[in-house]
Amino acid sequence: MDWLLLALQIPLMLLLAPLVQGIIKTSKARWQSRRGPGVLQPYRDIAKWLSRESVASDQASWIFRAAPPVYAAAILFAALLVPTLERRSPLPAIADAIVFVGLFALARFWLAIAALDTASNFGGMGASREVAFAALVEPALLLVLFAVALPAGSTSFSAMVGDGWPGAAAVPAFAALLVVTIAETGRVPVDNPDTHLELTMIHEGMLLEYSGRPLGVIHWATQVKQLAFLSLLAALFFPWGMADAGSRAPLALLLGLLAWFVTVVVLGLLLGVIETAYAKLRIFRAPDLIGVASVLGVLAVMLTFVVEG
Amino acid sequence: MSHAIDGHHDGELERRMSNETRFAVAPDTLPNACLAVVEHLNARLALMVGEDERASSGMFRLSYTFAVAQGQWLTLETLIDPAEPAFPSVTPLVPAAHWYEREVQDMFGLTAVGHPDPRRLVHHDDWPDGLHPLRKDFDPSLPVPRVDRPAETFHTLHGEGFVEIPVGPIHAGVIEPGHFRFAAVGEAVFDLQPRLFYTHRGIEKLAEGKTPAQVLQLAERVCGACSCSHGVSYSQAVETLAGIEVPPRAAAVRTLYLELERLYNHLGDLGNICAGVSFAAGASFGAQLKEAVQRLNERVAGNRFLHGVNQIGGVRRDPSASDLHDIAATTTHIATEFRSFIEMMLSSDTVLERLKTTGFLPAATARALGAVGVAARASGVDVDSRRDHPHAGYPALPMPTPVVVRSEGDVYARVLVRSDEILATLAMIRAVLDTLPDGPAAVSPGRVPGGRAAFAVSESPRGENIHFVRTAPDGTIERYRVRSASYPNWPAVAACVPGNMVPDFPVINKSFELCYACLDR
Numbered sequence: 005m006d007w008l009l010l011a012l013q014i015p016l017m018l019l020l021a022p023l024v025q026g027i028i029k030t031s032k033a034r035w036q037s038r039r040g041p042g043v044l045q046p047y048r049d050i051a052k053w054l055s056r057e058s059v060a061s062d063q064a065s066w067i068f069r070a071a072p073p074v075y076a077a078a079i080l081f082a083a084l085l086v087p088t089l090e091r092r093s094p095l096p097a098i099a100d101a102i103v104f105v106g107l108f109a110l111a112r113f114w115l116a117i118a119a120l121d122t123a124s125n126f127g128g129m130g131a132s133r134e135v136a137f138a139a140l141v142e143p144a145l146l147l148v149l150f151a152v153a154l155p156a157g158s159t160s161f162s163a164m165v166g167d168g169w170p171g172a173a174a175v176p177a178f179a180a181l182l183v184v185t186i187a188e189t190g191r192v193p194v195d196n197p198d199t200h201l202e203l204t205m206i207h208e209g210m211l212l213e214y215s216g217r218p219l220g221v222i223h224w225a226t227q228v229k230q231l232a233f234l235s236l237l238a239a240l241f242f243p244w245g246m247a248d249a250g251s252r253a254p255l256a257l258l259l260g261l262l263a264w265f266v267t268v269v270v271l272g273l274l275l276g277v278i279e280t281a282y283a284k285l286r287i288f289r290a291p292d293l294i295g296v297a298s299v300l301g302v303l304a305v306m307l308t309f310v311v312e313g
Numbered sequence: 314m315s316h317a318i319d320g321h322h323d324g325e326l327e328r329r330m331s332n333e334t335r336f337a338v339a340p341d342t343l344p345n346a347c348l349a350v351v352e353h354l355n356a357r358l359a360l361m362v363g364e365d366e367r368a369s370s371g372m373f374r375l376s377y378t379f380a381v382a383q384g385q386w387l388t389l390e391t392l393i394d395p396a397e398p399a400f401p402s403v404t405p406l407v408p409a410a411h412w413y414e415r416e417v418q419d420m421f422g423l424t425a426v427g428h429p430d431p432r433r434l435v436h437h438d439d440w441p442d443g444l445h446p447l448r449k450d451f452d453p454s455l456p457v458p459r460v461d462r463p464a465e466t467f468h469t470l471h472g473e474g475f476v477e478i479p480v481g482p483i484h485a486g487v488i489e490p491g492h493f494r495f496a497a498v499g500e501a502v503f504d505l506q507p508r509l510f511y512t513h514r515g516i517e518k519l520a521e522g523k524t525p526a527q528v529l530q531l532a533e534r535v536c537g538a539c540s541c542s543h544g545v546s547y548s549q550a551v552e553t554l555a556g557i558e559v560p561p562r563a564a565a566v567r568t569l570y571l572e573l574e575r576l577y578n579h580l581g582d583l584g585n586i587c588a589g590v591s592f593a594a595g596a597s598f599g600a601q602l603k604e605a606v607q608r609l610n611e612r613v614a615g616n617r618f619l620h621g622v623n624q625i626g627g628v629r630r631d632p633s634a635s636d637l638h639d640i641a642a643t644t645t646h647i648a649t650e651f652r653s654f655i656e657m658m659l660s661s662d663t664v665l666e667r668l669k670t671t672g673f674l675p676a677a678t679a680r681a682l683g684a685v686g687v688a689a690r691a692s693g694v695d696v697d698s699r700r701d702h703p704h705a706g707y708p709a710l711p712m713p714t715p716v717v718v719r720s721e722g723d724v725y726a727r728v729l730v731r732s733d734e735i736l737a738t739l740a741m742i743r744a745v746l747d748t749l750p751d752g753p754a755a756v757s758p759g760r761v762p763g764g765r766a767a768f769a770v771s772e773s774p775r776g777e778n779i780h781f782v783r784t785a786p787d788g789t790i791e792r793y794r795v796r797s798a799s800y801p802n803w804p805a806v807a808a809c810v811p812g813n814m815v816p817d818f819p820v821i822n823k824s825f826e827l828c829y830a831c832l833d834r
Contacts, residue, residue, distance in 0.1 A: 032593065035593075035594065036593050036594055036596075037601065038597060125476075125479065125480075128476075129478070192591050192593070193591075196591035198593070199591060200486035201816075202480060202484070203480060203815050203818050204816040280594050281594065281661075282592070282663045283591055283592035283595075283664040283666075283667055284590055284592075284663075284667070285666075285667075286666065286667060286814065286817070287500055287814050287816050287817075288814065289666070
């Protein structure tokens, strides 16, 4: 365990996730010729939610109350596995691709059963859609990670962060992980994070019964999840400027921080452009898109064998 | 015209309007007479009015008005004895009568015998039995107790895999209240039952005893989105009663305002359809263009919703030369912007994929329900009251009203109808500006004669708005009935949703863009 890196990455993930969200939202506003509320708005929203009392349905059980902290803990844990500043995870011993996928599955499971817990219709609809899509998204994510893991010979993130991984398989693998990121972060064309139309919601539908502090925790954790996926894209495909593993040089770590932040923001802006330029898919067409991600993942695995022997 | 219903009527009644033929019909022959009109004259049921005339004739009066040939109306009237407050339902033979008859049951306590769906419509479950607000002996100043009655609002469906999804009446967005009860199997909608009428303000009751000029204020506030059209329909009805014609300039200015209303609504509706499929760029573009027209409204008419532009006998807001210049400049700019907006929207494959085949309304259903406006025209029904029942300054325009009809019947067709109508509207605004006559903008209506009845239409962005007015002997309003375009169109929404996916409902609903407030009044 790398205590210094861990001490850096925990605040990095928690404190910068709302900023990245704010930058994406502001860029979207500009694309849509709106002014937008400013990049700091997610911080204000979270502060507002955390200071408000929570109202829960009298039909809610302990599952409803336990879900937000479990969801947030699993996501933060997963976010700490991704190498950000240097070419090694803060938790190298367990920073494994399968653990990463498993932690998000755990988070999703808890949010889904909490959404079912109050027996509200929108929670049920959101949960059923989320879980149905997850059954397709998770294999696609695993395929991409395997494609990257093959040349590294290990599913450990520290091993998988190569030198920018220039192989031909990188193109389909990047495209596949981008689609998975869109689906996992609940963005257009799979889901719409900004909608008020209850009947169309997926991720937001699961949150409709939450209010106050638990809602703030869930939203904050979801932003950390977005940052974790952007960081994974950055670490696997654009590891420029990352400090060498075990480096303690302050300058190298600072350069790593800068390079990481610029890369995740650029990737975030890409999500914003996609979200502005496309309409949301019909609910039964979204699996086609995720299916494309799976096919790209398979292609990446095959190319790794064919091209790189 | 009378040969079509020979043997069904008890004689022709005196004409109250030059373009309307009226026949007295006995209650027993009413359904067959209505069917004969619909079948032989290819007519559409456009209005049904119930009236409480117990004080004068000792009876209730029901009149069914049909749009027959070009510009002509045919009305069948029947008198109901209060000792036996029931009438044979027309609905089994003419489905378009379904909501009118349910409303008469609620508001007058007249039972439609044989109605296939006699549940309450306007009244909700907690309204007391036996209390009928439009009866003359109902005192609207008294509070109405809420009672615990067995709920009759919804049919329940049973079966494996059925999920009932109740949505609303309070929604996540700032929109009007309406409750929708879906029965779905997975994501597929099997049945949709709307529960509307949450915005009842008692406008028709409120109008009784007021002067015609006072009621204009109410008419313009029946709904926010079509207030100019409602004002024009009402003013025209009173002008018909008073036997006056508005000056040519007033008629032309009314056309101008009606088209500005259509412009801002259609632009906003297209933007909202983009929002319904999460196409953010289009949603913003539409909102921007709508805002530009509403600001123009504010500069020219003093407010964004075109309230207060009409008066009985003409228009209150006669645009000045600089206003006309402003309208010309702004609409020219809108025309350019609109072309890029619609090109952006219709060149997006993901948008088109969502719009095509979604929310299909068959022409036969649209006809059977008497649908009007964009909803009807997108399903191949060629109706447009600007052409069919000429009003305001439309007949004086150098061009015939372009009626955009498409046959696809889906959300996409409703988008294209709106898009083509925006282009036509821009051309008509230009034509009005080019040919605007000089002269007075209003004439005095004088005293409105008592004891007369008339109705008038105008084409709002949602379709035909009909206002019916009967005066009491002293010239005040005796009965006021508003049938907005949303009234015949809401059942069409409910009819076309089953078979679609649950998350497609918002975009289907937005493609009709109906009003809840003017439905309810």
